[in-house]
Amino acid sequence: MMKLDTKLSHLGRTPVNTPDTVNVPMHRASTVLFDSLAQLHETQRRWEADEQIPTYGVFNMPQALALENAVAEIEGGYRAVTFPSGLAAVAGALLAVVKSGDHVLMTDSCYGPSRRFCETFLNRMGVETTFYDPLLGAGIAALIRPNTTVVYAESPGSHTFEIQDIPAMAKAAHAKGAVVMMDNAWATGLFFNAFEHGADLVIQPATKYYAGHSDVLIGLVIANEKTWPQLKHSAYQLGQRASPDDCFLTLRGMRTMGVRLRQHQSSALHVAKWLQTRPEVGRVLYPALETDPGHRIWKRDFIGATGLFSVELKPCSDQQLAAMIDGYELFGLGYSWGGFESLAMPADLRDGRQHRWQGGALLRFSIGLEDPDDLIRDLEAGLNRMAETNG
Numbered sequence: 338m339m340k341l342d343t344k345l346s347h348l349g350r351t352p353v354n355t356p357d358t359v360n361v362p363m364h365r366a367s368t369v370l371f372d373s374l375a376q377l378h379e380t381q382r383r384w385e386a387d388e389q390i391p392t393y394g395v396f397n398m399p400q401a402l403a404l405e406n407a408v409a410e411i412e413g414g415y416r417a418v419t420f421p422s423g424l425a426a427v428a429g430a431l432l433a434v435v436k437s438g439d440h441v442l443m444t445d446s447c448y449g450p451s452r453r454f455c456e457t458f459l460n461r462m463g464v465e466t467t468f469y470d471p472l473l474g475a476g477i478a479a480l481i482r483p484n485t486t487v488v489y490a491e492s493p494g495s496h497t498f499e500i501q502d503i504p505a506m507a508k509a510a511h512a513k514g515a516v517v518m519m520d521n522a523w524a525t526g527l528f529f530n531a532f533e534h535g536a537d538l539v540i541q542p543a544t545k546y547y548a549g550h551s552d553v554l555i556g557l558v559i560a561n562e563k564t565w566p567q568l569k570h571s572a573y574q575l576g577q578r579a580s581p582d583d584c585f586l587t588l589r590g591m592r593t594m595g596v597r598l599r600q601h602q603s604s605a606l607h608v609a610k611w612l613q614t615r616p617e618v619g620r621v622l623y624p625a626l627e628t629d630p631g632h633r634i635w636k637r638d639f640i641g642a643t644g645l646f647s648v649e650l651k652p653c654s655d656q657q658l659a660a661m662i663d664g665y666e667l668f669g670l671g672y673s674w675g676g677f678e679s680l681a682m683p684a685d686l687r688d689g690r691q692h693r694w695q696g697g698a699l700l701r702f703s704i705g706l707e708d709p710d711d712l713i714r715d716l717e718a719g720l721n722r723m724a725e726t727n728g
């Protein structure tokens with residue numbers, strides 16, 4: 338049985354067509370040609386029987402198939418499909434399961450646009466969503482209704498980093514016949530096997546750590562055997578897939594994900610511990626820290642932590658915050674995370690969260706692959722600018 342790092346190197350390389358090269362040769366195609374009518378019918382029959390056979394466009398074409406099969410195995414699932422972004426994967430996973438009249442339970446700590454998809458699209462389709470307290474654990478059972486078809490988790494939560502008790506929630510959900518979905522962008526399958534902890538469908542915004550270089554938008558949904566037929570057909574009906582170029586770049590990023598994630602983890606821990614010593618910082622929200630409320634469950638269920646965490650700042654003015662952030666030399670100001678470069682982003686929790694964050698202003702850091710001592714110097718200079726600015 339190969340270890341995950343070996344899989345990162347060796348999966349998704351099945352050569353299609355000779356010559357036998359290290360990487361899957363780039364295949365751009367809309368059209369697959371058949372030799373005969375008999376072969377066309379045979380291909381159709383085999384596709385319907387779930388064979389991985391190219392038929393048309395992006396379905397089962399070499400780049401996508403290599404990536405889908407590799408990610409399915411890294412995440413611990415059965416099969417996967419690509420989507421053109423992480424958010425499209427969130428929407429695709431939900432649309433694979435829900436129908437009018439259903440009820441969805443979604444964590445209140447989810448990525449904001451995932452919440453808005455439920456509040457707008459699903460709502461218009463007659464699907465009601467309840468946003469639950471991310472720390473409910475087994476208590477989610479009390480919120481499950483006869484028409485609840487999805488329990489949606491994201492752990493740790495966006496910006497606020499709550500660690501969810503996925504096994505307890507999955508047990509409650511499965512007892513009532515609901516499908517468990519999880520956005521596993523932060524940990525990836527390397528650091529959290531969502532399927533082993535009870536998920537049925539896993540969303541992987543591969544824009545972040547899989548691609549890893551801030552140059553691709555791509556998402557995948559990975560299914561277990563039970564949910565695969567629903568995912569396969571709904572992805573086919575939605576007609577959304579990632580391009581071969583983006584699949585190629587994501588496979589290329591994936592090769593180094595193991596070394597990158599371990600470096601992100603070590604640097605993030607170093608920077609987070611330094612931030613904890615600073616008087617301007619109220620608290621660092623990073624499950625790998627022993628002081629973090631989610632640490633116990635993180636240690637029980639996760640194998641590692643990645644490079645993203647938040648800092649709760651002691652009260653400061655907008656001018657002070659701007660003086661700190663605007664002067665950063667290494668930290669960029671940008672919405673994404675998971676790339677090789679460090680980023681900062683203030684959290685805007687006015688996105689309708691009901692179980693409100695009770696603390697002060699949050700600043701999220703994505704710790705990149707720079708030397709962590711240089712990052713600390715940049716952060717220290719920023720905190721000094723903040724102190725020198727009149728509020």
Ligand SMILES: Cc1ncc(COP(=O)(O)O)c(C=O)c1O
Pocket residue numbers: 422423424425427448491495520522523542543544545554555556672673674
């Ligand atoms: C947790 C989480 N899920 C999903 C997404 C969406 O991914 P994409 O930007 O590829 O649409 C993001 C993007 O920031 C995210 O942070």
